[in-house]
Amino acid sequence: MRQRIAVIDFETSGITPGRDCRATEIGVAMVEDGRVVDRFQSLMNAGVWVPPMIEQLTGISNAMLKSAPPAHRVMRDAAAFVGETPLAAHNASFDRKFWDYELARLGLARRQDFACTLLLSRRLLPQAPDHKLGTLTRWAGLPAAGRAHRALADAEMAANLLSHLEGTLQRQFQLADIDHALLCKLQKVTAAKVKPYLRELQAKLVV
DNA sequence: TGCCAGGCCCTCTTTAGGGCCTT
Numbered sequence: 001m002r003q004r005i006a007v008i009d010f011e012t013s014g015i016t017p018g019r020d021c022r023a024t025e026i027g028v029a030m031v032e033d034g035r036v037v038d039r040f041q042s043l044m045n046a047g048v049w050v051p052p053m054i055e056q057l058t059g060i061s062n063a064m065l066k067s068a069p070p071a072h073r074v075m076r077d078a079a080a081f082v083g084e085t086p087l088a089a090h091n092a093s094f095d096r097k098f099w100d101y102e103l104a105r106l107g108l109a110r111r112q113d114f115a116c117t118l119l120l121s122r123r124l125l126p127q128a129p130d131h132k133l134g135t136l137t138r139w140a141g142l143p144a145a146g147r148a149h150r151a152l153a154d155a156e157m158a159a160n161l162l163s164h165l166e167g168t169l170q171r172q173f174q175l176a177d178i179d180h181a182l183l184c185k186l187q188k189v190t191a192a193k194v195k196p197y198l199r200e201l202q203a204k205l206v207v
Numbered sequence: 208t209g210c211c212a213g214g215c216c217c218t219c220t221t222t223a224g225g226g227c228c229t230t
Binding site: 009010011012013014015016021024050051053054057058089090091092093094095097098118119122130131132133149190191192 | 213228
């Protein structure tokens, strides 16, 4: 895919954004032509407490966040880095709500859609043992990008997965011009109907 | 008072329930 896509990943202090639950780290992997061509990463201090279970999961401690730059400054920089670039994430419904919440605190609003590598892999890689980002990375033989559950490493793994999914579409359905809009359309087609949909699309392009 | 996600997918479904996935 020649088009640039910004693949983002948040580490957070919990599941639902709000007063007590905020982003603690953001990673952005800018992918183009199947390669990561640019990166953004920063811890951010939003003044929230990270529970021990999440400290252990991510390796991001409360002590690390004390010296991190403030969340509003990091998010402003991240928003400038992404600009109008189309977005993607693994389980995008999760990252989208934190992206929207953190931007809203700055008086900013998202204008582009999110493609979701979880929804796409459920449709295009049904034979995978499960659809966790780490499992898919190992199963597809994609490069490990660093410590799992850190924002940039996970963003790069999701970027690699996105390129792998694109390759699957090209090989199995001879679709050459895959863009972000097609991915967003594809993830809305139900899993059961995605293959007939792609064959129909392929036939239209061949004729 | 106490508790607190939510969207997607599958099936022993659709007047529902449980598992997956993210931190």
